[in-house]
Amino acid sequence: MRIPFHKPYFSEAERRYLLAALEEGYWGGGRWVAHLEAYLKSLYGREVVLVSSGTAALHLALALLLGDKGGEVIVPTWTFTATAAAVVHAGGSPVLADVGPSLHLTAETVEAVRTPRTRGVVVVHYAGVPAPMEELMTLCERHGWWLVEDACHALPAWYAGKLCGTFGSAAVLSFHATKPIAAGQGGALLLESAELAQRARLLRRNGLYRPLDAPWDYTVEALGWNYMPSDFQAAVALAQAERLLAVRAQRRHLAEAYAQQLKGEELIQLYPFHEPSSSAYHLLPAFIQGLRVESRKALFHWMREEGVELALHYKPLHLQPAYRAFWRPGQSFPQAEAIWPTIFSLPLWPGLSTEAVEFVTSRLKAWVRQAPL
Ligand SMILES: Cc1ncc(COP(=O)(O)O)c(C=O)c1O
Structure with missing residues (x-):
């Protein structure tokens, strides 16, 4: 017997949606991206901005929350590198914290590394098991920090009956090939604020704004990135999300x-x-x-x-x-x-x-x- 660590699976729906996206002919990220965003919005009740990876979603989340002020962000040492690297790429400074016995951040391990420069915390729902959100939320509220949920493993998971990804100011999902919703690559940013979601949409498309009545025209309103996923990724991820x-x-x-x-x-x-x-x-x-x-x-x-x-x-x-x-x-x-x-x-x-x-x-x-x- 040969048992790989991971093997992607798909049904007839992935094949059908993918073919439809292929034949529709836009490819660059349009109708299928909008479909998946609407589907995830109905699930999470949050603003959803689809992006090209979980890493891109983390970068965008931290760029939006840190702005141009920088500052320290507490992250667990027990995580994938993207959780902490995104802080640096967004102009902040990651502060590594130890974890509790369940391998999640706890109020105690976060308290141990806070400084007057702390601005926020990124919590990881390791392995798909929710982090202790009550104590972490209370701590963040007490200090006036924002909280980002790295929910790349938590698709779906619930803490006290509430979906992980709906606690923090922002949450990120990954649709990497090994994840519960797999699209090869892909990710999503979930946001509480409609205003931040609008800004995220601008930044994921190189900061370009195109007026609806004059789509040939554009202005560069911000310095962004190309974090747009393709319709192929969104089509496969939608079929996976539905199951x-x-x-x-x-x-x-x-x-x-x-x-x-x-x-x-x-x-x-x-x-x-x-x-x-x-x-x-x-x-x-x-x-x-x-x-x-x-x-x-x-x-x-x-x-x-x-x-x-x-x-x-x-x-x-x-x-x-x-x-x-x-x-x-x-x-x-x-x-x-x-x-x-x-x-x-x-x-x-x-x-x-x-x-x-x-x-x-x-x-x-x-x-x-x-x-x-
Ligand atoms: C905890 C965690 N955060 C972030 C990421 C980054 O996601 P992606 O691979 O989609 O960029 C991963 C992916 O492995 C992850 O496991």
């Missing part, structure tokens, strides 16, 4: 099958999905007690030879060379450092069979029985 809940149910079923197979294994633990009804089940991180960076490398190699691809989410940002400059003297990240050598992600994608789950877990158990940890 979002069914796909989440499939992912949940597989996560439960993994949990069942690993029940009673003392050394192997799955990421704690504390409230099962709320997660998007985007990633399925697992931990092996006593694992070290070197032994984990051996695990990755061995599993690969057995036909199973694992992945790593994440090597904390403060351990990456590009973030050395943002590591403050004396700052430590005890929680992230204790967890990261022991963690790896298991394959979890719609279309993965329960037999495949049994195979993955049987290989994992076999490795643990014979490996010097």
